[in-house]
Amino acid sequence: MPLFDHFDIIAPLYDKVFKIQEPENLIGYLNLPISGALLDAGGGTGRVSETMRELVSSIVIADLSIEMLRKADDKDGLKTVCSHTEFLPFPDESFERILMVDALHHVCNHRETSNDLWRVLTRGGRIVIEEPNINVLSVKMLALAEKLALMRSSFIPPSRIQSLFDYPNVKTRIEIESYNAWIIIDKT
Numbered sequence: 001m002p003l004f005d006h007f008d009i010i011a012p013l014y015d016k017v018f019k020i021q022e023p024e025n026l027i028g029y030l031n032l033p034i035s036g037a038l039l040d041a042g043g044g045t046g047r048v049s050e051t052m053r054e055l056v057s058s059i060v061i062a063d064l065s066i067e068m069l070r071k072a073d074d075k076d077g078l079k080t081v082c083s084h085t086e087f088l089p090f091p092d093e094s095f096e097r098i099l100m101v102d103a104l105h106h107v108c109n110h111r112e113t114s115n116d117l118w119r120v121l122t123r124g125g126r127i128v129i130e131e132p133n134i135n136v137l138s139v140k141m142l143a144l145a146e147k148l149a150l151m152r153s154s155f156i157p158p159s160r161i162q163s164l165f166d167y168p169n170v171k172t173r174i175e176i177e178s179y180n181a182w183i184i185i186d187k188t
Helices: 006-017 023-030 049-055 066-073 110-120 137-148 158-163
Strands: 037-041 058-063 078-082 095-101 121-132 170-177 180-187
Touching: 023 049, 023 095, 023 121, 023 180, 037 049, 037 110, 049 058, 049 078, 058 066, 066 078, 095 110, 110 121, 121 137, 121 158, 158 170, 158 180
Parallel strands: 037 058, 037 095, 058 078, 095 121
Antiparallel strands: 121 180, 170 180
16 A cells, blocks of 8 residues: 655645745855755755755755655756655765755654765765754644644754764764754765
């Protein structure tokens, strides 16, 4: 029996309802422009990474939702791949930048996701993970709402996300603003 996917249902409305706010923050955290490729892991419709098309050589969106990827396919300059973030179909060190916005809490396994993101990141590359900060009451309410909607969500604190990237040759930091947290991971 196929797994019910909430994102396949909301895909037609996703870009209209969820607007990207201040892409300049993400662009700064990603340290763009670069001449390399960017992976938008769990990137859905590409609503975030499409704002960065002119700042990278190529953008690949990896997501599980076929309907979200169909929306991304309608946007110029985005390549799509249907994939779990735990088992990305790319060779080692394929991407100079990796972006994951509001998606880590939806993956099946946080540790396996961090391992595979790290694997496909080039030496000298950077991962930026933007997640709602579960330490904030409004995000706790969102987490409860997602549980009640039977979504596969597992929010973890920014410090726990940072600790997933406990590899040699890593430099990490956390930026927090309001209800969002950005975990910036550099592969040195």
